[in-house]
Amino acid sequence: MRVINIGPDPSLAYRPNLDETFTKEKDEYRNFESGSLIDRVFNTYKLMHTNQTLDFVRQKHLEWTSFTHSEMGMMDAIMLLDKLVDESDPDVDFPNSFHAFQTAEGIRREHPDKDWFQLVGLIHDVGKIMALWDEPQWAVVGDTFPVGCKFQSSIVFRDTTFLENPDEQNPRYNSEYGIYKQNCGLDNVLMSWGHDEYLYRAMKFNKCSIPEEVKLKFQIYENTEFLSNIFTLFQGLYMIRYHSFYPWHSQGDYMHLCDDKDLKMLPWVNEFNKFDLYTKSTDLPDVEKLRPYYQSLIDKYCPGILKW
Numbered sequence: 001m002r003v004i005n006i007g008p009d010p011s012l013a014y015r016p017n018l019d020e021t022f023t024k025e026k027d028e029y030r031n032f033e034s035g036s037l038i039d040r041v042f043n044t045y046k047l048m049h050t051n052q053t054l055d056f057v058r059q060k061h062l063e064w065t066s067f068t069h070s071e072m073g074m075m076d077a078i079m080l081l082d083k084l085v086d087e088s089d090p091d092v093d094f095p096n097s098f099h100a101f102q103t104a105e106g107i108r109r110e111h112p113d114k115d116w117f118q119l120v121g122l123i124h125d126v127g128k129i130m131a132l133w134d135e136p137q138w139a140v141v142g143d144t145f146p147v148g149c150k151f152q153s154s155i156v157f158r159d160t161t162f163l164e165n166p167d168e169q170n171p172r173y174n175s176e177y178g179i180y181k182q183n184c185g186l187d188n189v190l191m192s193w194g195h196d197e198y199l200y201r202a203m204k205f206n207k208c209s210i211p212e213e214v215k216l217k218f219q220i221y222e223n224t225e226f227l228s229n230i231f232t233l234f235q236g237l238y239m240i241r242y243h244s245f246y247p248w249h250s251q252g253d254y255m256h257l258c259d260d261k262d263l264k265m266l267p268w269v270n271e272f273n274k275f276d277l278y279t280k281s282t283d284l285p286d287v288e289k290l291r292p293y294y295q296s297l298i299d300k301y302c303p304g305i306l307k308w
Helices: 038-051 054-064 074-083 096-110 115-123 126-133 195-205 224-242 260-278 287-301
Strands: none
Touching: 074 096, 074 115, 074 126, 074 287, 096 115, 096 260, 096 287, 115 224, 115 260, 115 287, 126 195, 195 224, 224 260
16 A cells, blocks of 8 residues: 655645646556556556455455444544555546545535535545555455456456456356346346445445435435435445446446346436546546535534434
8 A cells, every 4th residue: 555644734735736737638647558557556456356256245344344443424434544655546646635625626616516426426425445454456446347247348457456366267256147136137246345335334224315226215205406406416336336337337347247126326426427537637626625615515414423
């Protein structure tokens, strides 16, 4: 894990000269073939694809979903990401906390009326704090994929990094469906362990008000606005859980495992993805200026001290 020790104000070390701000074209993002960070990125995925087996994922669920590692508020958890540089990301080499605010601000500009969506942008990577509690980054960051079935060709570095994964040679797990049924739904699929699943489960454990199934519970009410709000909160939790599942939402793989719910949520995941990906820039936000606004969203949707 790469940890940055840069004092109380990381912007002093990482805020670029405005004349030197660099932005990319869309087709320059997620370059897994070349670039200054490619060796670091490849090594992270090599470890991930070697070690992320069905048994490994089941063990991580046992280790991390009791939420006994720490207690803190959501903003404190976000600011811990000052210490983390994502070693799987070919696009950025600055602390993940800046990316949180970049994503949120991108959503805020285009969806000013959807404060829940802005909050999802802010917190979507908070699960990466596992790396600060000694979980290796290959079990925290990067693209996710199902375990217990065939590793599809759209997974990054697919041809070179799974050779030593024992599930690759196990006939129970290396078929198209593996241990799953056709259209079983992603809710019933075990994903490689990482920050998506961890934060999703942390939100549920702490009973944060981005619930998953309440739309059905309140269908009998005729307040259209209220039902719409409940449904969007549902979308927010889903986006947190699957935003790193690039082989699915960006490449179209694993559709044979999806149910109707997954297909209805896919456009929302893709809407989120454009902010998660294309707001990455060396033009770093003024975090201290933005904190009061985003703290108000945290107080609204996931207040107080949370268990992690």
